[in-house]
Amino acid sequence: MMSSKSFKLLSLADFPRLKPFFESLRFPLAIYSLPSLIAWNSEANPTYYLLEEDLLLLKMGGMLLREPERDCLLLPLSPARDVTPPELEDIARRHCIPTLCFVPENYVDHFGASTVFDRFSLTEQPDYSDYVYRTTDLVELRGNRYRSKRNHISKFRKMYVETGRAAVEALSAANIPDALIFLERWCAENNRCHPEENPNLALESQASRILLEYLEFLEAQGIAVRIDGEILAFGIATTLTGSMKILNVEKADAHVRGLYQFLDQECARHLFGGVEFINKESDMGVPGLASSKKSYDPVKLIRSYEMSLRNRAGI
Incomplete structure (x- = not known):
């Protein structure tokens, strides 16, 4: 079922409000830097966000994906907890976005390949290591x-x-x-x-x-x-x-x-x-x-x- 809430375009003014979600970050990919997300945000490479309870959802599209018509989710961020693969599946289904991109390898290692593979196929993005x-x-x-x-x-x-x-x-x-x-x-x-x-x-x-x-x-x-x-x-x-x-x-x-x-x-x-x-x-x-x-x-x-x-x- 589609969520009734809408994603908002990320802007410079959102930095103070969203900063707490990044302060205990456990994902070592540079794309999860809030200053980077804001600085790279543009019409050609838009990033959107949505706050759901204790989670920050991030959605990307545009040039970095090399498929401008396709959206993908980043891993949701929470100041206090990890988001499990079953939760990721639920989020993807509710928002009708079947793909998560820029998933760092430590997320897969943390939950185990078998838990991830039960719900998702995995494809490496070698240009973004x-x-x-x-x-x-x-x-x-x-x-x-x-x-x-x-x-x-x-x-x-x-x-x-x-x-x-x-x-x-x-x-x-x-x-x-x-x-x-x-x-x-x-x-x-x-x-x-x-x-x-x-x-x-x-x-x-x-x-x-x-x-x-x-x-x-x-x-x-x-x-x-x-x-x-x-x-x-x-x-x-x-x-x-x-x-x-x-x-x-x-x-x-x-x-x-x-x-x-x-x-x-x-x-x-x-x-x-x-x-x-x-x-x-x-x-x-x-x-x-x-x-x-x-x-x-x-x-x-x-x-x-x-x-x-x-x-x-x-x-």
């Missing part, structure tokens, strides 16, 4: 696996930091306008912010802009690298779980050798204190992003799945 790193690895960059990263950083430091040309500063209301100017230039130079060229990267650039403009409101943190008085790189992080934060945004001028590697280490050092893991999100199936994320030697991938009702009678 998240890359996870140990914070100390990216701060210290020890061993042969990071030799090239250390070399790039050393050359950057000698040319820019030790000569006083470069400095790291926290993102704040005072310098966010300069970071936005750099983002616009980065978009123009890389031709990566136009929906007709690359829809996913255009959405990612939109999300970067929103996270910059509403950094404090969304309780995000960031740093910027200024070279010769101009911001040429910045990174933004948000909290996901008690042991993990997300590096949501990382932009650097590709013409400055070693800047990206320097930014990455400084983000790990300044934005991830107190958490064991850094989640750098998925590669969205973009080969260049996949290569870059793999080069930092992730300690694990958080796999993402679709769960579809086996019995769709009545939907």
Whole structure:
């Protein structure tokens, strides 16, 4: 039976009201970050929500699903409890949405494959598996696996930091306008912010802009690298779980050798204190992003799945 309540389009103003549902989050996929959901929300990639008793239901559609006409549910969130597979089946049936997407592998492990498979078929979403790193690895960059990263950083430091040309500063209301100017230039130079060229990267650039403009409101943190008085790189992080934060945004001028590697280490050092893991999100199936994320030697991938009702009678 269809629920009489309607989903509402997620908006920036919903952040304070919905924040409690994310404070004890147990799902380590970056898409379950409330700031990310808000920042990525758009006409091309809408997210909707509905409050049902002690649950927050989230519904997505659009470009990330690569089937714009199809909706799917995310796992429901509750501040106090997990939602069982039988409950998921009931929710899917009541709202006539037979598929849940972005289901992290730890949900399946927690309830057991047999319990899940009784009601749902499972399909991996390989383009949306998240890359996870140990914070100390990216701060210290020890061993042969990071030799090239250390070399790039050393050359950057000698040319820019030790000569006083470069400095790291926290993102704040005072310098966010300069970071936005750099983002616009980065978009123009890389031709990566136009929906007709690359829809996913255009959405990612939109999300970067929103996270910059509403950094404090969304309780995000960031740093910027200024070279010769101009911001040429910045990174933004948000909290996901008690042991993990997300590096949501990382932009650097590709013409400055070693800047990206320097930014990455400084983000790990300044934005991830107190958490064991850094989640750098998925590669969205973009080969260049996949290569870059793999080069930092992730300690694990958080796999993402679709769960579809086996019995769709009545939907």
